[in-house]
Amino acid sequence: MRPIALCAIVALLAIFIITLATAPNSTYLNTRQDLAAANLRHTTSATTPPVATQIDNLRHRIDQLERLLAARQPESLTPLQPALPRASNRNRRRRSDLFDDGAAAVVAATAASTATAASSPAVVSAPTHAVPRSASTLAAALGPERLAPPAPPSSVPNASWWSPMQTQLPGGLWCPKPPEYAAAKPELRLVASPPTDKPVLTEALARKFASPDNMLIVTYVNYHRLDFAFTLVKHLVSLSNPHYLVGALDDEAGRGLQEKGVPTFFMNSGLTTQDYGWGTKNFRQLGLHKVDLVLALAKTGVDCLTIDADAFILRDPFPYFRKLAEADVLTSSDHLRSDYGYEDDGLEGNQGMSSAFNIGYIFIRAKALPFVQQWRDTCHRRPNDWDQVLFMSVLKQSGARTNGGSRLRDMFKLPDGGHLKVGVLPVSLFASGHTHFVTRMAHQAHTIPYMVHTTFQYGGAQGKRHRLRESMIWEDLPEYYAGPKFLRYDADLPYDLVYPKGGEVRPDGTQELSNHMSVEQHFTLVNHQLVQLRNAFALARELGRILILPRLVCGLDRWWAPHKNVIPGSAAQLPLVDCPADHVIDVERMGKPELFLRESSFLCNPRLPAAVRGGIVSVGLDPIGVADAGAAELGAGLIASLAANGAKVLSITSPLVDYRVLLNGAKRKEFERTISSWGGLWCCKSPPGGRGPGHIWYDFLNDIVPHVDRHNRKWDAPWSPTMGP
Ligand SMILES: *[C@@H]1O[C@H](CO)[C@@H](O)[C@H](O)[C@H]1NC(C)=O
Numbered sequence: 001m002r003p004i005a006l007c008a009i010v011a012l013l014a015i016f017i018i019t020l021a022t023a024p025n026s027t028y029l030n031t032r033q034d035l036a037a038a039n040l041r042h043t044t045s046a047t048t049p050p051v052a053t054q055i056d057n058l059r060h061r062i063d064q065l066e067r068l069l070a071a072r073q074p075e076s077l078t079p080l081q082p083a084l085p086r087a088s089n090r091n092r093r094r095r096s097d098l099f100d101d102g103a104a105a106v107v108a109a110t111a112a113s114t115a116t117a118a119s120s121p122a123v124v125s126a127p128t129h130a131v132p133r134s135a136s137t138l139a140a141a142l143g144p145e146r147l148a149p150p151a152p153p154s155s156v157p158n159a160s161w162w163s164p165m166q167t168q169l170p171g172g173l174w175c176p177k178p179p180e181y182a183a184a185k186p187e188l189r190l191v192a193s194p195p196t197d198k199p200v201l202t203e204a205l206a207r208k209f210a211s212p213d214n215m216l217i218v219t220y221v222n223y224h225r226l227d228f229a230f231t232l233v234k235h236l237v238s239l240s241n242p243h244y245l246v247g248a249l250d251d252e253a254g255r256g257l258q259e260k261g262v263p264t265f266f267m268n269s270g271l272t273t274q275d276y277g278w279g280t281k282n283f284r285q286l287g288l289h290k291v292d293l294v295l296a297l298a299k300t301g302v303d304c305l306t307i308d309a310d311a312f313i314l315r316d317p318f319p320y321f322r323k324l325a326e327a328d329v330l331t332s333s334d335h336l337r338s339d340y341g342y343e344d345d346g347l348e349g350n351q352g353m354s355s356a357f358n359i360g361y362i363f364i365r366a367k368a369l370p371f372v373q374q375w376r377d378t379c380h381r382r383p384n385d386w387d388q389v390l391f392m393s394v395l396k397q398s399g400a401r402t403n404g405g406s407r408l409r410d411m412f413k414l415p416d417g418g419h420l421k422v423g424v425l426p427v428s429l430f431a432s433g434h435t436h437f438v439t440r441m442a443h444q445a446h447t448i449p450y451m452v453h454t455t456f457q458y459g460g461a462q463g464k465r466h467r468l469r470e471s472m473i474w475e476d477l478p479e480y481y482a483g484p485k486f487l488r489y490d491a492d493l494p495y496d497l498v499y500p501k502g503g504e505v506r507p508d509g510t511q512e513l514s515n516h517m518s519v520e521q522h523f524t525l526v527n528h529q530l531v532q533l534r535n536a537f538a539l540a541r542e543l544g545r546i547l548i549l550p551r552l553v554c555g556l557d558r559w560w561a562p563h564k565n566v567i568p569g570s571a572a573q574l575p576l577v578d579c580p581a582d583h584v585i586d587v588e589r590m591g592k593p594e595l596f597l598r599e600s601s602f603l604c605n606p607r608l609p610a611a612v613r614g615g616i617v618s619v620g621l622d623p624i625g626v627a628d629a630g631a632a633e634l635g636a637g638l639i640a641s642l643a644a645n646g647a648k649v650l651s652i653t654s655p656l657v658d659y660r661v662l663l664n665g666a667k668r669k670e671f672e673r674t675i676s677s678w679g680g681l682w683c684c685k686s687p688p689g690g691r692g693p694g695h696i697w698y699d700f701l702n703d704i705v706p707h708v709d710r711h712n713r714k715w716d717a718p719w720s721p722t723m724g725p
Pocket residue numbers: 148149150151152158166174175176604
């Protein structure tokens with residue numbers, strides 16, 4: 001099945017389920033309160049499942065389809081960086097290149113791990129990692145600071161950011177002050193003699209890496225997502241928290257982790273120990289791997305934070321858990337509002353408790369073993385149900401009682417008659433892909449979250465990487481930042497397109513929600529940006545440069561199902577003046593977007609070598625119209641003169657020229673085919689007449705009459721928002 005077809009199925013399914021859920025009056029659910037009310041209405045009927053369950057099921061289906069999609073797309077299965085060796089053999093060869101002086105390397109590695117152990121609050125008996133922890137290196141690397149000036153009149157303000165300050169970065173550029181987690185970190189070096197064994201998860205292993213007060217962080221990863229694990233580990237190393245283990249879903253992943261000194265256990269090795277071991281033939285479904293892992297961890301007796309590979313740690317969570325010593329289970333959630341405000345770092349309240357839990361980040365004390373056992377057994381008995389939904393229903397089976405003034409709830413009756421104390425982590429600080437990148441809760445509160453999970457995102461693994469790059473969380477290899485050569489441009493972003501209804505604009509660029517624009521106005525705004533992007537991609541292609549994206553601005557939010565402007569129940573404000581690129585560009589379809597583009601925050605990322613930032617050269621272009629006499633020759637002359645400019649970063653400060661001036665004949669046709677496939681889709685509003693898909697595809701050629709779009713539809717008249725396919 002083609003990915004497009006899968007997307008269409010997802011959209012159709014979404015519309016179908018939402019339509020079902022809202023029948024018969026077919027108004028869409030607008031808020032969590034509506035959801036809860038609808039839920040109540042529906043629970044009185046014996047035949048219709050509650051709306052919340054239907055939506056959970058929908059999310060589950062989308063999740064399954066996403067996995068299917070990922071499994072079918074070869075490009076999303078290849079490792080990200082072209083430089084990342086594909087096979088461990090090549091890795092080994094490279095290692096011997098790097099460590100010609102083997103003895104020196106061993107000494108360095110040993111010294112480094114000793115330093116790590118000695119300087120961390122809890123001394124780990126075993127050498128955990130052959131990488132020195134980075135002290136707070138960021139401050140030293142930054143230049144002078146100043147309060148960010150207000151946006152000039154009639155210009156679109158920058159989005160909220162964790163700090164109100166600007167910093168001058170090496171190379172001279174003034175940038176929003178980068179967060180500490182964006183500091184350049186030492187590479188995870190290949191260790192001189194990696195272990196050749198295949199350790200499995202045992203009580204001894206868990207206890208060896210747990211903190212003295214018995215806490216441990218565990219994630220798990222397959223070979224194709226190793227770069228996710230390396231990013232997590234680099235953050236943990238720089239946070240000086242050595243109490244983690246990374247489970248390897250396949251042997252290649254295990255070897256890749258061992259080669260970089262990451263403490264690992266093999267999950268599919270077939271070597272199991274009776275009580276705690278992994279690798280039995282029981283793992284029929286990926287979902288069950290995790291459930292079994294959480295059970296195995298609970299049985300080791302450690303209090304374990306289990307996180308999905310696409311969730312990242314930006315602040316050491318242990319002090320937070322220590323303050324909640326009486327909590328037995330803490331979970332992140334898909335709740336889209338904060339019950340007590342973004343500044344409040346306590347647990348969520350009643351609303352958070354009734355939203356879907358998200359088990360991509362769960363802290364479970366060993367005491368909760370009876371619950372974990374029952375959850376695991378239920379998952380195996382009902383393999384078609386979503387583990388996450390079962391997690392919540394098993395926890396809640398004996399209700400959820402408040403206790404005193406605490407935000408913890410008494411749930412799940414233990415054999416001794418007591419209850420587990422359960423809490424929902426605050427959604428601003430233990431964030432989803434929506435609360436962090438779209439609502440920007442932590443940024444609004446001028447703080448750094450403990451955790452960001454790349455959920456609510458639309459571009460598969462590449463979309464996740466891209467969002468993490470935009471927010472400077474992702475850890476790329478040095479060659480990503482060093483380039484070959486780059487192109488950037490000053491985007492034209494007319495104030496009237498961003499705020500077509502007028503009205504007050506807040507300092508973070510958002511407006512009263514009631515001022516939100518229409519679907520047509522949203523497309524007028526995005527199309528204006530897509531045309532510039534297209535022309536810039538054409539120029540970059542001709543110059544052999546990588547395009548640094550401008551920030552994108554979206555008028556409306558995106559979701560998997562019809563909505564009126566933001567996701568139902570969301571606290572997001574519009575417009576999105578730092579719109580995640582995966583809302584608009586199909587980065588997954590690009591295969592390896594790293595070959596073509598860089599994220600909008602690229603030049604302000606402290607990981608960038610100063611020489612790149614210092615190598616920005618501004619150029620203005622003479623206007624050349626498509627219909628001008630000799631346009632093709634003028635275009636060729638323009639390319640020749642720009643190609644002679646050796647600047648590391650070529651910065652175009654005038655309007656761009658149209659791609660048809662730069663490209664002709666077969667080259668133009670080929671470019672049109674490629675660029676039209678890079679447009680994503682906007683989802684969605686209810687289709688007229690209630691039939692067919694409700695989404696609208698973005699079109700990089702929207703201003704060209706006639707043209708053919710991504711789906712081979714011919715446009716003979718000016719483009720207008722059109723639903724489907
Ligand atoms: C907005 O951000 C850009 C770069 O991301 C920066 O150059 C500019 O100074 C910022 N503007 C304000 C008003 O802070």
